[in-house]
Amino acid sequence: MVPTDTAISVNGLEKSFKDLKVLKKIDFKVKKGSIFALLGPNGAGKTTTIKILSTLLKPDKGNARVSGFDVIIQSDQVRGEISLTGQYAAVDEILTGRENLQMIGKLRHLSDVNKKAEELLARFDLLDAADRPVSTYSGGMRRRLDLAMSLLGSPSVIFLDEPTTGLDPQSRLTMWEIIKNLKDSGITVFLTTQHLEEADQLADRIAILNDGKIVAKGSAAELKKMLPHGHIELKFSDEKDLQSVGNLLADYETNLNKEIRTLVIVTDGSIKQMTDILKQLETAEVDITEFTQKPPTLEDVFLSIISKKEGK
Amino acid sequence: MEVIKKHFFSDISVMLGRSMRHIFRSMDTIITVTIMPIAMMLLFVYVLGGAIQTGTDNYVNYLLPGIMLISIANGIGYVSFRLFTDLQQGIFDRFHSMPIARSAPLWGHVLTSLVSNAISVVVIILVALIMGFHSSAGVLSWLAVVCILALFTLALTWIAVIAALSAKSVDGASVVAYPLHLLPLISSAFVPTKSMPSAVRAFTENQPVTSIVETIRALLLGQPVGNDIWIALAWCVGIMLVAYFFAMRTYKKRL
Ligand SMILES: Nc1ncnc2c1ncn2[C@@H]1O[C@H](COP(=O)(O)OP(=O)(O)O)[C@@H](O)[C@H]1O
Ligand SMILES: [Mg+2]
Numbered sequence: 001m002v003p004t005d006t007a008i009s010v011n012g013l014e015k016s017f018k019d020l021k022v023l024k025k026i027d028f029k030v031k032k033g034s035i036f037a038l039l040g041p042n043g044a045g046k047t048t049t050i051k052i053l054s055t056l057l058k059p060d061k062g063n064a065r066v067s068g069f070d071v072i073i074q075s076d077q078v079r080g081e082i083s084l085t086g087q088y089a090a091v092d093e094i095l096t097g098r099e100n101l102q103m104i105g106k107l108r109h110l111s112d113v114n115k116k117a118e119e120l121l122a123r124f125d126l127l128d129a130a131d132r133p134v135s136t137y138s139g140g141m142r143r144r145l146d147l148a149m150s151l152l153g154s155p156s157v158i159f160l161d162e163p164t165t166g167l168d169p170q171s172r173l174t175m176w177e178i179i180k181n182l183k184d185s186g187i188t189v190f191l192t193t194q195h196l197e198e199a200d201q202l203a204d205r206i207a208i209l210n211d212g213k214i215v216a217k218g219s220a221a222e223l224k225k226m227l228p229h230g231h232i233e234l235k236f237s238d239e240k241d242l243q244s245v246g247n248l249l250a251d252y253e254t255n256l257n258k259e260i261r262t263l264v265i266v267t268d269g270s271i272k273q274m275t276d277i278l279k280q281l282e283t284a285e286v287d288i289t290e291f292t293q294k295p296p297t298l299e300d301v302f303l304s305i306i307s308k309k310e311g312k
Numbered sequence: 313m314e315v316i317k318k319h320f321f322s323d324i325s326v327m328l329g330r331s332m333r334h335i336f337r338s339m340d341t342i343i344t345v346t347i348m349p350i351a352m353m354l355l356f357v358y359v360l361g362g363a364i365q366t367g368t369d370n371y372v373n374y375l376l377p378g379i380m381l382i383s384i385a386n387g388i389g390y391v392s393f394r395l396f397t398d399l400q401q402g403i404f405d406r407f408h409s410m411p412i413a414r415s416a417p418l419w420g421h422v423l424t425s426l427v428s429n430a431i432s433v434v435v436i437i438l439v440a441l442i443m444g445f446h447s448s449a450g451v452l453s454w455l456a457v458v459c460i461l462a463l464f465t466l467a468l469t470w471i472a473v474i475a476a477l478s479a480k481s482v483d484g485a486s487v488v489a490y491p492l493h494l495l496p497l498i499s500s501a502f503v504p505t506k507s508m509p510s511a512v513r514a515f516t517e518n519q520p521v522t523s524i525v526e527t528i529r530a531l532l533l534g535q536p537v538g539n540d541i542w543i544a545l546a547w548c549v550g551i552m553l554v555a556y557f558f559a560m561r562t563y564k565k566r567l
Contacts, residue, residue, distance in 0.1 A: 054409040076411060084409040090402035094334050106326045107412055109319060133337075149406070 004068075007032040007157050007188035008053065012062035015048055022048045024212040025062065030205070035179065035189040037203035039196065044209045046192035047087055050161050053190070054084040067156055083150035087161040089142040090149075093135040097126050097145050100134060101152065108153035120148040124178070140171030147178060158182060160191040164198060176201055200224075232277065234263045235290035248280055323412045327420020328427060331394060335428050341390050346432040349383040350439050356502060357443060364503055372445045376437070377528035378501020380461065381521060383436055384429050385496055388468045389489025391425045395476035396485035418473065418563055425469040426462060433461060448534035456541070457531050463548035464524055468492060470555035477562040495521045520547035 008030040015023040022045045030036040038046050051057040053064055055075040064071045067081040084090075092100050098117055105113035121130045124144040129137060134145065143163065150158055163179065164172040179202055182189050193199055199206045200220045207217040216223060236242040239261060246256045246263055253266040267273045281288065335341050353375060356364075361371040398404050398417065407417045437445070449457070475488035498512070499521040505513050516522050523543040530537040 051405075056405055056408055079409060079411040082409065084406060086402045086405050088402050090406040092330065092403060093401070094337055095330065099333070103326060103330055104406075104410075107323055107407070107410060109322075153410075 005032050006030070006065075006068075007034075008036070008064070008066050008190060010049075010053070010062070010064045013049070013052065013059050013064060014061040015045075015052065015057065015059050022212050023052075023059070026209070026212070026214050028207050028214060028217060030188060030190060032188055033183065033186050034204040035183050035191065035202050037199035037206045038190070038192045038209055039194070039199045039206050040192070040209035041194060045212045046209060047161055049209070050084070050086075050159050050190070050192060054082055054159050055079055056084075081155060082157045082159060083153070083155035084159045085146050085150045085161065085163065087165070089139075089146040091134050091142055091146050094133060096131050096133055097121060097137070097141075098130045100145060100149060104149045104152045110153060116152060120151060124148045125174075138171075140167055140174065143167060143171070143175060144178070147175075151182075155187065157188045157190065160189065162192055162194065165194070172198075230267070230269060230293065230295045232265045232267060232274075233290070233292045233294055234265070234281075234288055236261045236263070237287050237289050241284075241286035241288075245281065245284055245286055248284055249277065252277070317413070320413050320416060323416040324419050324423055327417055328423050331420060331424035332428065334394060335390070335424070338390075341387075345383050345387040345390070345428070346435055348386060349379045349432075349436055352382065353379045353436070353440065353443070366504055370444060370446070372440055372443045373447075373533060374529065375502065376440045376445055377525045377532065378496050378499065378521075379436055379440075380433050380528070381464065381501065381525060382493075382496045383432050384461065384465050385468065385492040386489070387425065387429050387432065388472045388492050389486040391421060391469055392472035392476035392479070392485045392488055393482065394424075395421050395473060396479055396482060399476070400482075415563070421473070422466070422469050425472070426465055429461075429465045447532045449532050450534075453531040453534065457528050460524060460528060460541075460544060460548065463545070463552060467548050467552040467555060470552060470559045473559040474555060474562060477559065477566055495519060496525075499525055501525050520544070520551070523547065 006029050008028075010026060010028050013023050013026045014021075026045075026049070028036075038049060040046050048057065052059050053066060053071060055071050055078050058072060066078045069077040069081065071078050092103070095103065098121060101117035101120055102113050105116055110116055121127050124147070126141060126145060126148070129141060134142065137145065147160070147163070160179070164175050167175060176198075179189060179191065189202075191202065203220065205217065205219055206223055207214050208223070209215070234245065236245070239258060242256065242258065242261050242263060246254060249263075249265060255264040255266075256262075257264075265277065267277070353372070356375055357371050361375075364371065366374045395418075398421075404417055408414060471492075472488055476485045479485035479487075499516050499519060501521065505516045505522065508516060523540045524547070526540045527537055527544040529535075530540065
């Protein structure tokens with residue numbers, strides 16, 4: 001029996017499209033009232049996972065429960081508990097924002113559809129645009145409307161598939177605020193993202209999905225301990241300088257790209273290493289046009305986690 | 313679940329309201345399904361009509377059944393266009409993740425097709441009345457006409473559904489409309505088949521639209537319908553059942 005404080009539990013989930021294995025036995029649990037992020041690159045299987053959990057796709061093997069209901073056997077009950085905000089805003093372009101909300105409200109058989117629509121329009125800052133067709137909305141407005149539609153009918157679990165992909169930085173921050181507020185109102189949020197920073201900002205727990213497998217899970221702090229400490233990127237005006245610095249820093253793990261005359265040096269982020277590198281650069285007397293220190297990227301996380309797993 | 317069954321019809325009517333708004337906000341659709349057929353009726357009656365020998369004194373009476381079928385056939389491409397766009401834009405995913413019947417969004421489109429065609433047919437009949445159309449048909453005959461038109465609409469609608477469900481692009485979804493546009497033109501809708509070359513005549517006399525046109529015309533003019541009505545019904549019901557079967561199979565497989 002699933003403990004009552006679990007909103008979603010997934011066991012040994014597998015899914016293939018013809019010969020393509022998309023999900024290879026994934027397991028995770030999401031606590032009620034928390035924000036859970038499924039982090040992974042394009043094609044990892046995030047949308048497929050969301051589609052299975054929101055009863056749009058049937059898994060080949062394994063099982064999943066949402067709010068205690070089995071997604072296959074009790075799909076109607078599951079649909080009564082959830083709301084889905086898909087990867088591409090599922091709004092009606094021809095209707096106005098208000099009409100979109102009213103339509104969903106009626107399909108949810110709410111008693112005071114007009115009032116609820118008005119409230120949500122106000123809450124998501126869409127009152128001014130309420131009576132314009134959605135085709136005139138910006139990407140951020142569409143996303144907000146999409147989410148507002150998902151909130152009608154008070155779902156207990158909400159699925160957000162890449163809620164900020166394609167948004168400008170300002171709209172992204174607004175979306176983050178909204179998502180944090182959802183959690184405050186007691187809703188369990190399951191979101192997917194390609195960005196480590198987003199998962200870090202929002203999620204209580206993160207699972208990293210790569211190539212259909214969960215390669216790591218834990219809180220942001222726990223995951224960060226597993227990360228390499230980023231890298232330094234140097235740009236040169238002269239290819240000879242690039243080559244000589246490459247040779248000079250042979251003790252470090254480096255990546256030399258002649259085409260863009262860039263040298264990437266992987267560091268552990270310690271002062272000792274940084275000083276050492278800077279000293280060596282000074283003695284080399286080369287012309288460096290750009291010096292940047294990069295935080296770890298999702299790519300680094302995957303590489304490090306996967307190489308650790310493979311015992312490299 | 314009981315609740316879902318209970319709300320089936322109200323859910324479909326919400327879907328209907330939505331697609332009807334799509335239609336009323338699309339000038340293109342209104343022109344193709346209502347204005348074009350009316351323009352054609354005007355053209356045939358006032359420009360070409362004098363030269364066409366139909367054996368009736370009133371050419372509008374002769375033409376009206378064919379014009380109604382053209383209007384319905386013209387609307388079919390839009391049915392599959394609307395369904396295809398819904399599938400593409402993910403709004404079906406939203407509906408399917410909600411506690412409503414899986415088939416409700418699809419039935420919404422089918423009902424929209426029926427209702428919107430009924431509206432344009434009524435508008436066309438009103439214009440025809442102004443142009444001098446008159447009918448001696450009683451209530452029963454009108455009822456029969458309504459039934460045949462509804463069956464014809466449903467048969468074409470389910471074909472449109474198959475096209476939308478299996479198409480890879482918008483163009484692919486709408487292409488189903490083109491042969492359907494042609495069928496009424498190569499029938500006895502405008503001129504009697506007697507005047508056609510024998511090869512064309514063989515085709516026209518045996519394609520569904522001719523028997524449907526003949527039946528409706530006879531019913532409206534209070535003439536004996538003969539065998540045509542059974543042939544017309546057999547075509548409509550036959551196509552409708554086969555198309556429905558394949559459409560539902562594709563729908564279940566896809567979603
Ligand atoms: N309906 C489908 N048919 C065939 N392949 C699919 C289908 N849906 C997704 N895929 C494939 O499954 C893999 C995972 O897709 P998806 O779950 O959408 O990844 P993500 O959302 O993480 O980008 C991709 O390689 C994608 O091409
Ligand atoms: Mg995706």
